[in-house]
Amino acid sequence: MKEIKIESTIYVFDSLEELPKEVILLMNKAIEAREKAYAPYSNFSVGAALLLDNNEIITGSNQENASYPSGLCAERTAIYYANSQYPNNKIVRMAITAGSKKNKTTDPIPPCGACRQAIAEYEVKQESPIEIYFMGEIGKIAKSDSLANLLPFIFDKSVL
Ligand code: THU
Numbered sequence: 001m002k003e004i005k006i007e008s009t010i011y012v013f014d015s016l017e018e019l020p021k022e023v024i025l026l027m028n029k030a031i032e033a034r035e036k037a038y039a040p041y042s043n044f045s046v047g048a049a050l051l052l053d054n055n056e057i058i059t060g061s062n063q064e065n066a067s068y069p070s071g072l073c074a075e076r077t078a079i080y081y082a083n084s085q086y087p088n089n090k091i092v093r094m095a096i097t098a099g100s101k102k103n104k105t106t107d108p109i110p111p112c113g114a115c116r117q118a119i120a121e122y123e124v125k126q127e128s129p130i131e132i133y134f135m136g137e138i139g140k141i142a143k144s145d146s147l148a149n150l151l152p153f154i155f156d157k158s159v160l
Contacts (some may be wrong), residue, residue: 001005007038008149010094012108013105013141023133026051027141029059030095033074034137043101046074050082052089056081060101074098075115079122091122105136116151123147 016024016079026049040060043094046062060078062070064071074137082091098109111134123130127135 001023006094006152008152009145013143015026015139016135016141019133019141021049025103026057026093026095027055027097027133027135030097030110033059033061033078034099037074038063040064041066041068041071043070044098045094045101046098048074049095050078051092051094052082052086053092054086054089056086056089058085068142073112073115076110076118078132079118083122090126090128090131094119095131096132096134097137098134104138106139107136108134108140109136110134110141110142110150113151116147117155118158119147120154124154 013019016027025027028053029049031156034045035047037045037047039045041064048060050058052058058078058081060074060081062071062074063077075083075094088094099105119130129148132147132150133141135141148154
């Protein structure tokens with residue numbers, strides 16, 4: 001028997017002001033995107049902004065549907081759009097913000113498992129890490145240097 005221990009490092013910042021200017025700008029784009037979310041069923045709005053290596057910023061918000069499973073998360077809305085428009089550009093970083101209408105979320109809200117899997121696909125494809133910053137509506141921001149920290153034991157194309 002072999003025991004495998006997995007370690008992940010996540011950095012937590014108390015406020016946006018602690019982050020570099022370009023990250024604040026990207027998070028502000030994610031906040032703008034969150035305000036455009038279509039979330040009439042959950043009342044939980046999410047915004048995502050991606051910075052590409054050509055300096056293009058792509059944003060997305062969650063899009064819900066009366067047939068609930070047909071809706072899509074903000075992160076996948078943004079990343080699928082990015083790769084369909086710019087298939088040859090790498091994603092440098094991603095900023096995500098989420099908030100519920102019920103209460104102001106002050107703790108970082110991590111991307112769901114399905115979005116982690118989708119982001120992982122592009123991190124593997126581009127062979128370079130994607131920095132991920134995520135927060136609630138206000139307050140603390142968490143940073144992961146790579147999607148791999150958020151999804152250990154990844155399922156990827158190497159097994160196909
Ligand atoms: N949602 C996202 O947009 N991203 C996530 O990572 C988690 C959940 C959306 C889906 C749904 O519209 C709402 O948040 C509540 O789950």
